[in-house]
Amino acid sequence: MLEHLTTEARNPASEHLDSLTPLELVRLINEEDAKCTAAVADQAEQIAKSIEVIAHRLSHGGRLIYIGAGTSGRLGLLDAAECPPTFRSDPSQVVGIIAGGHSAMFKAVEGAEDSQTLAEQDLRNINLSSDDVLVGIATSGRTPYVLGGLDYARSVGAYTIGLACNRDSLLRTRADVSIIPVVGPEVLSGSTRMKAGTATKMVLNMLTTGAMVLLGKTYGNLMVDLNASNSKLLERAKRIVCTLTELAPEQAASLLETCNGEVKTAITSYRLGVTPDEARVILHATNGHLRAALESMGRLAGRSSNGRAANNGHSSNGNH
Template sequence: MLEHLTTEARNPASEHLDSLTPLELVRLINEEDAKCTEAVADEAEHIAKAIEVIAHRLSHGGRLIYIGAGTSGRLGLLDAAECPPTFRSDPSQVVGIIAGGPSAMLKAVEGAEDSTTLAAEDLQKLNLSNSDVLVGIATSGRTPYVIGGMDYARSVGAYTIGLACNRESLLKSRADISIIPVVGPEVLSGSTRMKAGTATKMVLNMLTTGAMVQMGKTYGNLMVDMNASNVKLLERAKRIVSALTELASEEAAKLLAACQGEVKTAITSHRLGVTAEEARVILHATNGHLRAALESMGRLNGHAANGHTTVNGHASNGHSSNGSH
């Protein structure tokens, strides 16, 4: 029952919430929010294991699918939506589903989270398979919609990860991995959009960022596989290319344009003195890992006796044909 859930309990520190000054209220909420970091840290090993599984599945054609209701569903949708611009991932690779459908993102759909069958229908529409990973997000750990989705996922052989904020939850019995940051009672009793929502977002950030890093979407801490879909991101892409090629901003922009906006391709092309097409071949051979491409080209493609490099059957004289040098 709800009254036994930690997230539904009254927080002794906020029993006089309505008597606090704005500054006192801010300080109290901030103190409580600080507990989220420790709660998430306690789940580090489980989160790391989940990252390994997600990266493996995504690398082999599977998908990461979030499912949740209310705040949990909205956070899953948000994290999924941010992957394509950040990591140039296909929009179908990381997907969010919310109880009640897309309209529930902005307005609550009454009763949707109480259905144990709607989730299965939603997952069937996505053709959920045993190649996919389903992350069921439910602060309480008992939301019927999420439980139903997890049961369906297990029936088709999908890998299941349960994310909740209450130690003893039904989700654990449905999950291959359970991630349970226990943040304690909310400042506003039962308002799990607060600490529970914050901890949930922290975990989701780790899952997708960690998986994408494992898949070679970064070089150091730079977004080398980003999708420059607006002015801000284009400027960031130019800065990254400039930083890793030592080209002036204007030349970096020309190189990036010649490579269809592909940051990793542009960097590989310039650093190895090959065409954009050849750079893509090299990156493909290293599963998209830029560092491996830059460090292992000789082993992967061989060197001609005259010092020229052979790429995909073509000799390169160390100068890019895209005019970037």
């Protein structure tokens, strides 16, 4: 059955792989990797639909859950792990599950991907519900563990997204939306950690980044909801506050400290001239959207200013 998968086929461009110089190897791999961008672009509409659903579910208390085996599972775990520091999201909001458990992140657990029932057990353990979105990641589109997970997710009413790199895959029949970037045969036949892995990572980046943007986690292209958990992120937070307030670095650092390291709170507090607690209330009213918070208060201030101007004009006319 594997022989029918494009990701398992031999790549004509690399049939003499072991005869190439290091520079030729690099150029060949780079040329093949360039095909990932077009393959992902071909799935733009499916990815966009997925982002909309994910953002909606997350905004109503649901979760985004990745499930996969091997490289696919590891990429899901990686994307999930990067959300809290990048978007200050709750660690339980985006979850990664890999066949064989977390130890499989570092060492392959033989046979785990062949079990459909194991996926159901893993999803029961995290109380998968109809509020959640499950993304089943399987390059081949036929991994039993992932198919079992998608089947169980649909049985409980969760929204299902299938991500594979082979066009005619069983996964299509198990998901509400299928994202299938077809990258073609790998440079090293069957090594799907290469192009397939790259395309998968690109899609996962889009899913979480897109959903978090819709949830108000950014201002323009600035990471205003980051969790400043180390010196690099603290410096980034300070730089963002400087950019959006025009404060000096030391002033931005002091403001951030006053606001418990919350970038959006610091910016709102300074720009609107309110206390950190008042800034939090304003942000809560706009569901955490910084631009909406700043613009809505700006409109209110504008109306107040216009009202004063009108009153002043009326008084002036009365004096004539």
